[in-house]
Amino acid sequence: xxxxxxxxxxxxxxxxxxxxxxxxxxxxxxxxxxxxxxxxxxxxxxxxxxxxxxxxxxxxxxxxxxxxxxxxxxxxxxxxxxxxxxxxxxxxxxxxxxxxxxxxxxxxxxxxxxxxxxxxxxxxxxxxxxxxxxxxxxxxxxxxxxxxxxxxxxxxxxxxxxxxxxxxxxxxxxxxxxxxxxxxxxxxxxxxxxxxxxxxxxxxxxxxxxxxx
Numbered sequence: 001x002x003x004x005x006x007x008x009x010x011x012x013x014x015x016x017x018x019x020x021x022x023x024x025x026x027x028x029x030x031x032x033x034x035x036x037x038x039x040x041x042x043x044x045x046x047x048x049x050x051x052x053x054x055x056x057x058x059x060x061x062x063x064x065x066x067x068x069x070x071x072x073x074x075x076x077x078x079x080x081x082x083x084x085x086x087x088x089x090x091x092x093x094x095x096x097x098x099x100x101x102x103x104x105x106x107x108x109x110x111x112x113x114x115x116x117x118x119x120x121x122x123x124x125x126x127x128x129x130x131x132x133x134x135x136x137x138x139x140x141x142x143x144x145x146x147x148x149x150x151x152x153x154x155x156x157x158x159x160x161x162x163x164x165x166x167x168x169x170x171x172x173x174x175x176x177x178x179x180x181x182x183x184x185x186x187x188x189x190x191x192x193x194x195x196x197x198x199x200x201x202x203x204x205x206x207x208x209x210x211x212x213x
Contacts, residue, residue, distance in 0.1 A: 036201025058084025135160025
C-alpha cells in the first residue's frame with residue numbers, strides 16, 4: 001500500500017495542497033488540475049468542506065489520487081478515509097494518530113522537522129515522511145544533511161515550495177514529491193479563475209517532466 005502511494009506521488013511530482021472554502025469550487029478545481037496534468041491533490045482539513053470535497057473528487061474524478069492533509073485527530077483520519085482519501089498527511093508527528101492510521105491500514109505521511117521526529121517515524125516502521133515547513137526548517141540543505149545517516153528515509157517537503165525552487169528539490173533522489181499551494185491559492189479559487197489554475201498546473205507538470213526527463 002505504501003509503495004503504491006509513493007509510486008503515485010512520485011509520478012505526479014508536485015502535489016497541489018488545497019483549502020476548500022466553498023464546495024462549489026471542487027468540481028471545476030478537479031477538472032482544472034486534471035487538464036493541467038496534475039492528477040492529485042491534498043485536501044486539507046482546515047475547513048468543514050474538506051470531507052465532502054474528498055468524497056466528490058474521489059468519486060467523480062477516479063483518475064485523480066486524492067489525499068487528506070492537516071489531519072490532526074484520529075476521527076479526522078477515519079472520516080477522510082471513509083470519504084475516499086488514498087493517504088493521510090499530518091503537519092507534525094503525533095504518535096497517537098500515526099499508530100491509529102497504521103493499525104487501520106491507512107497510509108500516513110506525518111510531518112517531521114528534527115532527527116528525533118524522523119527516528120520516531122522510523123521506529124514505527126515508516127520510511128516516507130513529510131518535511132514541514134520545508135523552507136523555514138532548513139529546506140533542501142537540511143534534507144540532504146539528515147539523509148546521510150537516515151539512508152532509507154524519503155521525503156515530501158511542503159511549505160515555502162514554489163515554481164522557482166521546486167526543481168532543486170525534485171532533483172534530489174530522496175524526495176518522492178513536493179507539496180505546493182502556488183497553483184491553487186485561495187484568491188484564485190475565490191475568483192473562480194480555474195483557467196489560471198489550469199495554466200499554473202500545466203507549468204508545474206512541465207517542470208516535473210523537465211526534471212525527470
